[in-house]
Amino acid sequence: MILLVLVFAPFLAALLPFLAAQRGRTWIALATAVAPLIGLSLLLSQASRVLAGEVISVNYAWITQLGLNLSFRLDGLSFLFSLLILGIGLLVILYARYYLSEQERVARFFTSLLLFMGSMLGLVLAGNLLLMLMFWELTSLSSFLLIGFWSQQTAARQGARMALAVTGGGGLALLAGILVIGHVVGSYELTEVLAAGDVLRAHSLYPVALVLVLLGVFTKSAQFPFHFWLPHAMSAPTPVSAYLHSATMVKAGVFLLARLYPLLSGTDWWFYLVTFTGLTTLLIGAVTALFQHDLKGLLAYSTISHLGLITLLFGLDSDFAPVAAIFHIINHATFKASLFMAAGIIDHETGSRDMRRINGLWKYMPHTAVLAMVASSAMAGVPLLNGFLSKEMFFSETLHQHLLGSFSWLLPTMATIAGMFSVAYSLRFIHDVFFNGTPINLPKFPPHEPPRYMKIPVEVLVFCCLLVGMLPAFTIDSLLAAAAQASLGHALPEYDLAIWHGFNMPLLMSVLALIGGILIYAQRAPLFRWYDGLPDINARFVFESTVRFLYGLVSRSLARIENGSLQRYISLLLIAVIVMLTVWLAPLSQITGEVALTPVDPLTALGLLVMASSALLTMAFHRQRLTALLMLSVVGLVVAMVFARFSAPDLALTQLVVEVVTILLMLLVVYFLPAQAPTESSSLLHLRDYSIAAGCAVLMAVLTFAVLTRPYQSIADFFLANSLTGGGGTNVVNVILVDFRGFDTLGEISVLAITAIATVALLQGLQLPHARVDNNGRAWSTESYPMMLGILARLILPLALLVSAFIFLRGHNEPGGGFIAGLITAVALILLQVAYGQRWVQSRMGVRFPTLAAAGVLIAAATGLASLLLGYPFLTSAFTHIDLPIIGEIEVASAMLFDLGVYLTVVGGTLLILSGLGRIGHNVKLPEGA
Amino acid sequence: MELLVAIAIGVLTFSGVYLILRARTFSVALGLTLFSYAVNLFLFAMGRLHTGKPAVLSDAVSYTDPVPQALVLTAIVIGFAMTAFVLILALRAHTELGSDHVDGVEKPKAEPKQRKVMGKTNKLKRKRAGATR
Structure with a gap:
């Protein structure tokens, strides 16, 4: 429970700064500090248990199918990190209170900070790898908000984007790595995973998992070659840099190394990858740091270098190296956080971070200068400060590794060189800023000491540096031992945190580093000239232009496919269909199957011939639209006959009536569209379209024939057996x-009704002039409605209604039903409209078409709901048979009510579409005699 | 008979697909209608071709397959709704854009060399069309 509060308190408290937003910075900072204070006190209440080696854990099942549980664990390692996160977090909150000005979005800043803090806590306390990854990604996201806090600056936006892209990309690799680990081990729970180190290392997937996890680690901890994002994250406000780059964000990577140490370490792969990445980063960071003129730039590269050092230590093959690494994590967090804060103070008071202009500040801010000098000396590894102890351990460990054989001297040498540069840049931070002449052209002059409370965090941290440096055995020993033991997973080797170990190699290396560093700094002028001669590469511009190049590449290649021509899209689509069908049909050894063909009868053959040739004629005459339409209607009619020929009377009836309505509709549209289409496609396009059409046609024919000549098993027997007994x-x-698949039908009539309403919307406000003459220049008849047709239509209407009632009533037992009856009614009414006009019909109908369509859908749905009310599943039907005179026995079923819904929808929908079209031309008054 | 039906479906598909690929909306609507005939016949044929078998329950020994018939029946009605929608959309597009080209703009005939420039003007035109709407 304590762990849950610890992790989720910052998330819950993230709104507090906003609630205090109106009351000024002090209140906002206080509101922010609530959660970390609670967390810290909870954490310290567990200190004795954890330092005694106990592991406190909670486990709640979450998504067990994925192996994801809400499990947290507090051991020495996570205790140490939580302490750093909360402790330095509190100091940063205090510092940021004075750093940010009243005009900035202070509440937003503190909210992001709390989110980030919670994510970090979750990351270090997670007891499940997947849960940890979730918090890992949350740190990437929340750090994006923090780094890009000054979003009005391009550099801040691009820096934040770069950090997100690099660490987010690494997070994806880490996810893959974790999945591989989970696949091998069979669990994501940390306890089980850490116990399965031998299984994983012996598995063939071990290198894959290792490389993927290390990608996540190296991107997060800014290891070469992914280090470039860190200096650009310096465009963040300094409290953010102090927090992210000392104790938290970049330490997440090395935390993972410590956490998974028992699982992944101990192989050659691990040694070479981790050690050499660390070594390269250490050297590049240390050398580059010296040449930065930006105060924060120097600290950024120094951070990279120290992270390299920590990584290198984790890579070494001795039990003691991880202890040294964890010790350095603590030390680096304290002195680097204080240095960033000092740099922020200088920036704040002088308005500049350029070390070429900031000189001789000793005179103006001696207090800050002393603090910065102590912290900087700790960074350099001067005796009696904490940095000295861990650096001494580091030198000693580089001497104790043996994996490089006769090249074992390489590591200590490189370490000493890096140590020299580390001394040199620390010296520069002291000498260049606080001495070395007078300030040059500062934006704010003269600088003075910052507010009292802004220095307290720095003082606290520097005090820690001194305390640990002088009295290591009393201050840090038990915490370090608990953390290292939790990381290693077994008992610690013997070690001694003394300041004085006698005259030995590591001490000599330290002395060499100090002297060499002073010499390098003394010779800095020629070195700076040499560095200026190097090609100037700004990682931000390279990154941005790479991103731009990729964008360009993608949009150019997209433009090749997506050029705005719908014809091209559909042709690509069809080509894809052809390719896929060909691939699937290819394994078929022969087209003809084993089922014998039915004999050909001449009449059917003739019908099919008529149908095929009318289709071809439609195609040939498609530019003469009226002709094409006539040909199309022939095809539709023959299709109806084909249905009738092959024992499908219902289909034949439906097709016949739909055909009539469709052609009527098309005639109405043709009336308003240009009667002829111009020729425009090039010969090449025609060739392409013919080929595509032919391809589709051949495949369709082959598929049909192949299926028709093979035996089949139908589910029809079920319906045949249950139709009478179950559906009546x-x-x-x-x-x-209306019964078995009634739900489908309900969906389909809904579609019909929606389409009809959509057409009404489309025709809204549309007014088109009547054509005066036809294609051949003959004037259209101006006589409004022909009398003969009117009389005929009036005669036909009752007959048609009678027929449709008949068809409707018998539909359940004989061919017919709601669909067909509805269409027949619709056709009769349309005929009336043609004869008398849409208004005439509508005014006599008494009910509007949209109401009719909606009522249909509602009736059908209500039938279904009624059965639900009676305790049966949706759309269950009940029926009984009654005898009526003349009509005979009919069946009264709830399904009939449903069919009535279908009927009404079809009538309403069809008429809505057609009458809408009939109306648009009527609004224009024709001039007399036109 | 199966062969003839298969060929007939193929021919319907051929003319339907060819018309769908045309540049004028009305031709596309014609093509869609033809194509839906082909697809309906195809679906129907999946229940095999039965000659003279009853579709209604009686004393007969074997029946035609009612399942594809029910599917195709709704497909026909939905097909009608779709055709109606496409046609009215085409009509609206024609009045709004002054063109019955499927892309909503008349493509000027240009030399292949000027293709790039043409693309730009098209884009402009489309923008203008969008703006006037």
């Missing part, structure tokens, strides 16, 4: 529609 009807097709 002998017309199985209709029973399927």
Whole structure:
């Protein structure tokens, strides 16, 4: 429970700064400090248990199918990191209170800070690898908000984006690595994973998992070659840099190294990858740091260098090296946080961070200068300060590794060189800033000491540096031992945290580093000239231009496919279909199957011939639109006959009526569209379209033939057997529609109704002039409505209604049903409209078409709901048979009510579409005699 | 008979697909209609071709397959709704944009060399069309 509060308190408290937003910076900072204070006191209340080696853990099942549990664990290592996160976090909150000005979005800053703090706590306390990854990604996201806090600056935005891209990308690699580990080990729980180190290291996937995890580590901890994001994250406000780059964000990577040390370490892969990455980063960081003129730039590269040192230590093959690494993590956190804060104070008071202009500040701010000098000496590794102890350990460990054989001297040498540069840049931070002449052209002059409380965090941290440096055995020993033991997973080797170990090699190396560093700094002028001669590479510009190049590449290649032509899209789509169908049909050894063909009868053959040739004629005449339409109607009619020929009377009826309505609709549209289409496609395009069409046609024919000549198993038997008993009807097709698959039908009539309403919306406000003449220049008849047709339509209407009622009533048992009856009614009404006009019909209908369509859908749905009310599943039907005179026995079923819904929807929908079209041309008054 | 039906479906597909690939909306609507005939026949044929078998329950021994028939019946009605929608959309587009080209703009005939410039003007035109709407 304590652990849950510890992790989630910052998240919950993230709103507090906003609540205090109106009351000024002090209140906001106080509101922010609530959660870390609670966390710190909870953490310290567990100190004795944890330092005694106890592991406190909680475990709640979350998504067990994925192996993801809400489990947290507090051991020495996570205790140490939580302490750093909360302790330095509190100091940063105090510092930021004075650093940020009243005009800035202070509440937002502190909220982001709390989110970040919570993510970091979750990351170090997580007891499940997947949960840890979740917090890992949260740190990337929340640090993005922090780094990009001054979003009005381009550098801040780009720096934040770069940090997110690099660490986020690493997070993806880490996810993959974790999944591989989970696959091998069979669990994501840290306890089980750490116990399975031998299994994983012996597994063939071990190198894959290792490389992926290390990618995550190296990107997060800014190791070469992914180090470039860190200096650009310096565009963040200094409290953010002090927090992210001392105790938290970049330490997440090395934390993971410590956490997974028992799982992954101890192989050649581990040694070479980790050691050499660390070594390279150490050297590059140390050398580059010296040449930075920006105060924060120097600290940034120094951070990179120290992270390299820590990584290098984790790579070495001795039990003591990780202890040294963890010790250095603590020391680096304290002195680097204080240095960043000091740099922020200088920036704040002088308005500049350029060391070429900031000189001789000793005179103006002696107090800050003393603090910065102590912290800087700790960074250089001067005796009696904490940095000296861990650096001494580091030198000693580089002497104790043996994996490089006769090249074992390489590591200590390189370490000493890096040590020299480290001394040199620390010296520069002291000498160049506080001495070395007088300030040059500072924006704020003269500088003075910052507010009293802004220095307290620095003082606290520097005090820690001194305390640990002078009295290591009393201050840090037990914490370090607990953390190292939790990381190693077994008992610690013998070691001694004394300041004085006698005259030995590490001491000699330290002395060499000090002397060499002073010499290098003394010779800095020629070195700076040499550095200026190097090609100037700004990682931000390189990164941005790479991103821009990729964008360009993608949009150019996209433009090749997506050029705005719908014709091209559909042709690409069809080509894809052809390719896929070909691939699937290819394994078929022969097209003809084993089922014998049915005999050809001449009449059907003739019908099919008519259908095919009318289709081709439609195609040939598609530019003469009226002709094409006539040809199309022939095709539709023959299709209806084909349905009838092959025992599908329901289909034939439906097709016949739909055909009539469709052609009517098309005629209406043709009336308003240009009667002819121009020729425009090039010969090449025609060739392409013919080929695509032919390809589709051949595949379709082959597929049909192949299927038709093979035996098949249908689910029809179920419907045939249950139609009468379950659905109460002998017309199985209709029973399927209104009963077995009633839910589908409900969906389909809804679609019909929606389409009809959509067409009304599309036609809204549309007014088109009537054409005066036809294609051949003959004037259209101006006589409004022909009398003969009117009389005929009036005669036909009652007959048609009678027929549709008949078809509707018998639909359940004989061919017919709601769909067909609805279409017949619709056709009769349309005929009336053609004869008398849409208004005439509408005014006599008494009910509006949208109401009709909506009522249909509602009735159908209500039928279903009624069965639900009676305790049956949705759309269950009940039926009984009654005898009526003349009509005979009919069936009264709830399905019939459903069919009535279908009927009404079809009538309403169809008429809505057609009458909408009929209306648009009527609004224009024709001039007399036109 | 199966062969003839397969060929007929193929021919319907051929003319349907060719018309779908045309540049004028009405031709595309014609093509869609033809294509949906082909698809409906295809689906129907998946239940095999039965000659003279009853679709309604009686004393008969074997029946035609009602499942594809029910599917195709709704497909026909939905197909009608779709055709209607496409046609009315085309009509609206024609009145709004002054063109019945599927892209909403008339493509000027240009030499292949000027293709790049042409693309730009098209984009401009489209923008203008969007703005006037």
